[in-house]
Amino acid sequence: MEYLTTIGLEVHVQLRTASKMFCSCPHRYGAPPNSQTCPVCLGYPGVLPVPNRQAIEWTMLTGLMLGCRIARYSKFDRKSYFYPDMPKNYQISQYDLPLCEGGYVEVDLENGDTKKVGITRIHLEEDVAKSTHHSTTSAIDFNRAGTPLMEIVTEPDIAGPEEAYAFLTSLKQILTFGGVSDCNMEQGNIRCDANISIRPVGQDGLGVKTEIKNMNTFSGAQRALAYEVERQKEILNSGGRIEQETRRWDDVSGTTELMRSKEDAHDYRYFPDPDLMPMVVDEAWISRLTAEMPELPRTRKARFERQYGISPYDAGVLTADPELALFYEAAAAGSADAKAAANLVSNLLLHALAEAGMEIGSSPVRPEHITSLVNLVAEGTISSQIAKDVFAVVFETGRGPEEIVRERGLVQVQDTDQIRTWVRSVIEENPGPAADFRAGREKAIGRLVGAVMKASRGKANPQLVNEVLREELTRGGV
Ligand SMILES: [Zn+2]
Structure with a gap:
């Protein structure tokens, strides 16, 4: 039996604001446990939340980058639940009036086509504390409680685990370019849940879906979804029925296990948070954000190909990360040959950084070093072979190419x-x-x-x- 797979994702993104969502506690990763707390984020009775304007603005900016409609009127709601890691037993979230609706993310498919994955909504909520379970005790750290969390919900447009991976990668790239999140997966900045169902080819309605939680890496999400497709196929092939339920992905064993049978929205008894005023967004705010919107990765890639005459592959590599894109543009700016600069950055530099386990931000080679290396070759002072040797010395010492060429007598012989x-x-x-x-x-x-x-x-x-x-x-x- 042939099946079609349908996946919708809920991506939780931690915004990189300086303070938390509803209090002024600092929002910084790696501080000693429970050192960044106050009565508001500890959930004491009688305290009053004050919304973080920057978090609201970055959620709107994300909506604009994804082509969403920005709500002129939205509000915060209480989502009631027993949370061992949220003592007030409700989470401030958004229910029927989210900040952003509609929109899409363009995704490159393996066959070379692109596809638009629809965005249903983007809303803003607060994160819960982090529990760590030891053999006989559990510890809880409230530093994360109350930090701003943006939830991006997709339409059920994703046709398989590989596509889900491609979607997450494109989304992360946009969020990084927008500067709204560090998107650091080890720090849990971006996490996702999925709804997944399969149905026999030819069947009109969707199959019964399960929800998968606890996927902390993109590759983990891809493996979890692939596992779940197989699990559902086996059940259907043996004449069984899929139960609507929530399952937890275990990255170590590579399996999903039952967490709970699915609850419906009414189980949460959502209602408007009486402590928070509705948010009214005016046109001026939206136009200002639209004007400040950064150039998106796909637009920048197309511009690099056009402006610098580099290959689509190189343009893709150089725009994978906003810092790298800035680095390249700075290097290409004064250089006689933008293509040669692209080669140096995408081949030599990225390779050297990977070998040294370094990021572009800490590169000992600066953009101006690339510019002068390119120009030394272009004006015939050194050969491109020697340029590679000089590059290695620059990488090791952080010194300028001209100085190295002069000192080591590497000037090309023209005599x-x-x-x-x-x-x-x-x-x-x-x-x-x-x-x-x-x-x-x-x-x-x-x-x-x-x-x-x-x-x-x-x-x-x-x-x-x-x-x-x-x-x-x-x-x-x-
Ligand atoms: Zn606080």
């Missing part, structure tokens, strides 16, 4: 007389290839060029070597 001396001795030492060339075998010159370059320790200008070699060989030798 024809010097080159002619090397050429003559190479022809003398390699009578075979010389005779071959004279007999019309054009390719034989390659070996001679190589030998001259070696004799010059890579410093001879290859163009000149080629010219002088041809002169000397056609002249009948010495």
